[in-house]
Amino acid sequence: MASSSSSSSNNSQEKHEVFLSFRGEDTRKTFTSHLHAALKRVEIATFIDYNLERGDEISGTLLRAIEDSKLSVIVFSKNFATSKWCLDEVKKIVDCKKHRGQIVVPIFYDIEPTHVRNQTGTFESAFNGHQVRFFDRPNKVQKWRDALREATNLSGWDCSVDRLESEIVEEIAMDVLGKLNRVYVGDLDEQIKKFEQLAELQKQYFIGTPHGAHWQRYQETVKQIRKLQMERHQRLLRIPSTMSSHVDDSNANNDFYNMWSNVFRF
Incomplete structure (x- = not known):
């Protein structure tokens, strides 16, 4: 099948x-539903088509969706080649x-890459059927074969390994994120928001019940917020964590933190 938008609608716009x-x-x-969910979690807008009805030819909407993409993920499966729309x-x-510099990530799910590349196994059976159906258009079938070979020669993911599917889809999502030259900080934003809410409650509690221990807990929460914010800045700048492992709560380092906070106002 093909693809539609990350909001799970089929609005090509x-x-x-x-x-x-x-x-x-x-x-x-x-697998595809799990992968789509993983891509959404890291805020990658994905065109995924859940429409089951197809005409005789691939729709213009899908062609435009492919053209508008920076990256395409192809999930090869056992019966993938039986669908001429997939081909x-x-x-x-x-x-x-070739012509737009689009990035392509092939994934082999429950199928050996060599079967896709060389059209053997279930792919051989599928292409035998295509050769009969399109006997008057042999070039069409050959172009499908050539496209499969080129796609499978690219670096991709073999999901036949003995690993949890949940782990694989998360790794693929992060791989796609990296290939798009993007950084995900949504997980840190969620943590920062929770600690900020906690800090506000602790501050109000201290105001109502002034006590040194209450103030200390508030300060510890603020310290955790700053640590997470610094990690967020590092991730956005792609700075290895080892480069800032010396940062502590000294006044000088607080000034350093405040400087970056002024630079990054998200």
């Missing part, structure tokens, strides 16, 4: 960065890689 190509009957409710998508994706 919504902005997206990633196009997700897959055969719905194979992975829609399993058309791969061909379009490969064309966009």
Whole structure:
């Protein structure tokens, strides 16, 4: 199958960065849904098409969605090649890689990469059927074969390894994030927000019940907020954590922190 927008609607006008190509009957409710959720968690706008009805040719909406993407993820599965729409998508994706510099990430789910690359196993059976159906258009079938070979020669993910699927999809999402040259700080923002709420409660409690121990707990929470904010700045700047391991609560380092806080006002 193909792809639609990260808000789970089929509005082609919504902005997206990633196009997700897959055969719905194979992975829609399993691997692909988990991968889509992982991409959303790291705030990657993804075009994923859950529409089951297809015409004889790939729609213009899907072609434009592929063209508008910075990166395409192709989830190859056992019966992927039985769908000519999936094959058309791969061909379009490969064309966009050649002419638009699009990044392509192949994923092999429950299928050996060599079967996809060389059209053996279930892919051989599927292409035997295509050769009969399109006997009058042999070039069409050959272009599908060429596109599969090119896509599978790219660096990708083999999901046949004995690992939890939840771990693999999270790693793929972070890999996609890196290839898009983006950094995710949403997890830190959530932590900072919670600690800020806690600090406000502790401050109000201290005002109502002044006591040194209450003030100390408030100061410890503030210290944790600053630590998380510094980690956020480091992540945005892609600074290794080892470069700032010397930062402590001294006045000089607080000045250093305040300087970066003024630079980063998000």
